[in-house]
Amino acid sequence: DAGVIQSPRHEVTEMGQEVTLRCKPISGHDYLFWYRQTMMRGLELLIYFNNNVPIDDSGMPEDRFSAKMPNASFSTLKIQPSEPRDSAVYFCASSSGLPYGYTFGSGTRLTVV
Amino acid sequence: QKEVEQNSGPLSVPEGAIASLNCTYSDRGSQSFFWYRQYSGKSPELIMFIYSNGDKEDGRFTAQLNKASQYVSLLIRDSQPSDSATYLCALYTGRRALTFGSGTRLQVQP
Numbered sequence: 001d002a003g004v005i006q007s008p009r010h011e012v013t014e015m016g017q018e019v020t021l022r023c024k025p026i027s028g029h030d031y032l033f034w035y036r037q038t039m040m041r042g043l044e045l046l047i048y049f050n051n052n053v054p055i056d057d058s059g060m061p062e063d064r065f066s067a068k069m070p071n072a073s074f075s076t077l078k079i080q081p082s083e084p085r086d087s088a089v090y091f092c093a094s095s096s097g098l099p100y101g102y103t104f105g106s107g108t109r110l111t112v113v
Numbered sequence: 114q115k116e117v118e119q120n121s122g123p124l125s126v127p128e129g130a131i132a133s134l135n136c137t138y139s140d141r142g143s144q145s146f147f148w149y150r151q152y153s154g155k156s157p158e159l160i161m162f163i164y165s166n167g168d169k170e171d172g173r174f175t176a177q178l179n180k181a182s183q184y185v186s187l188l189i190r191d192s193q194p195s196d197s198a199t200y201l202c203a204l205y206t207g208r209r210a211l212t213f214g215s216g217t218r219l220q221v222q223p
Contacts, residue, residue: 033210042215043157043201056209091156099145099205104156 004105018080025094117214132189136202149201
């Protein structure tokens with residue numbers, strides 16, 4: 001199993017631009033999570049899906065952030081327009097259940113200048 | 114009060130010693146607890162989980178859970194320089210996805 005696959009690994013963009021982060025979960029995992037990690041706030045849950053349906057998006061900072069999961073093997077997190085304060089490492093993770101351990105992807109390091 | 118609290122460290126121990134990492138939590142309804150290891154620039158990696166009060170051992174790692182006192186700890190025996198990383202405590206409260214602490218940085222001195 002290739003694990004959770006995220007792309008791109010690094011993204012540098014200018015303020016105001018649209019950014020799209022991508023994730024392929026582990027096959028068979030029904031849950032997909034998007035977390036963001038910063039030095040100040042640690043690892044924060046943004047949103048999670050169960051069977052491709054968004055269940056809890058209370059962690060999404062504001063309307064500039066949106067996430068989709070069109071099928072069981074693909075999810076996107078979009079930021080439009082991006083701002084410097086969005087700079088962070090964004091992790092995607094998947095699991096076979098909420099109370100179980102999650103497997104993380106390698107992350108996308110986003111820098112907005 | 115934060116849901117999950119960890120001392121940020123760094124915790125410095127000599128090679129071969131026991132490293133003790135602690136985590137306290139506020140929600141008494143928390144059901145399951147996890148320890149993740151994160152090397153600098155890498156993603157979190159699950160190393161232990163525990164659901165019941167008491168100790169759970171896996172190789173050099175022992176997780177300890179005390180629900181009455183609301184703490185969970187991770188002991189690393191015979192610490193190695195390769196154990197130097199940030200250790201994240203996470204818990205499942207039954208209401209939403211895993212909540213993570215801010216992590217404790219461990220340094221094992223050769």
